[in-house]
Amino acid sequence: MPKFLNTSATNYYLEELIKNAKERLILISPFLKINDRIRELLEDKNRMKIDVRIVYGKSELNPQEINWLKALTFVRTSFCKNLHAKCYLNEEVAIITSLNLYEFSQVNNNEMGILLTREADSECYRDAYDEAQRIVRVSDEVRIAMEMVVKVEGGGAAAQAASASTDEADGGSGAMAKLTSAKLAAKMGIKTKDLMDRLVAGGYLELRDTMHYLTDLGKSAGGEFRKGPGGFYFLWPFDFDF
The missing domain is CATH 3.30.870.10 (Endonuclease Chain A)
Incomplete structure (x- = not known):
């Protein structure tokens, strides 16, 4: 019963x-x-x-x-x-x-x-x-990609690895030279998952099982694969377009 x-x-x-x-x-x-x-x-x-x-x-x-x-x-x-x-x-x-x-x-x-x-x-x-x-x-x-989100010291609630990695990518100058996938998606006004799907469809990323990998095309377009304190993530040119 x-x-x-x-x-x-x-x-x-x-x-x-x-x-x-x-x-x-x-x-x-x-x-x-x-x-x-x-x-x-x-x-x-x-x-x-x-x-x-x-x-x-x-x-x-x-x-x-x-x-x-x-x-x-x-x-x-x-x-x-x-x-x-x-x-x-x-x-x-x-x-x-x-x-x-x-x-x-x-x-x-x-x-x-x-x-x-x-x-x-x-x-x-x-x-x-x-x-x-x-x-x-x-x-x-849900495809949980290799991009991770970390808590940046002094940043309050979880800040995206983009904040720290952008400074790392441009030598600490603070210039917006590169963006993580999440930041790029926000700039384009789309969801991160949709951006990742578009990057796969365009040949910039390769999906193996549930993991994303940077392709030669992605590298030639300025994409970078990085490892930070919270895990792995991708960086893309600020003006990246496809």
Whole structure:
């Protein structure tokens, strides 16, 4: 029989659901800002090589989420347009709830949910699992490129590696000689993902699996591949056009 969950119970059983996943874990939440406790649990699942799928749909991933997800080999992230469902499943248990996988919601909001088990609620659990699988299939896997975002000392909230790397690229003069992909995308008025796709389509970058690599054409156009304190990133001429 389904079990009703209030806010605290939803948070408790969500952690248990993640902790007890042995084969697969699906986390579907429109908004995504994962708290430290759930991060630890997901990192443990990654060490155990459990297949984890996270689907979100209402906002861009913030820099901290990008850097963290980048390091998790067995956690794949997808974007699903018009997503409003909140559903969390492993191979034995499902939670259907109003709770987003969002730190603020987990602490401040009044939420409700229903817990289903494959053993006691087999038909309902199967329907929920099948629908979650469908959402995973129709979502677009996010390509987390080699460009990383780091916290610059004295810069407050996460500042993009572009800030530091631009000074590095022009010898510290502060001139806008080169921009990271994120800064270039902002200058062009498009999303970083769209810019990366265009760079691949134009032959300036090569995509291998989920990683981007600078091509000879990209190098001849002035593109550079750099390694900074937070990881790898690309630099492009300020007036780059294609």
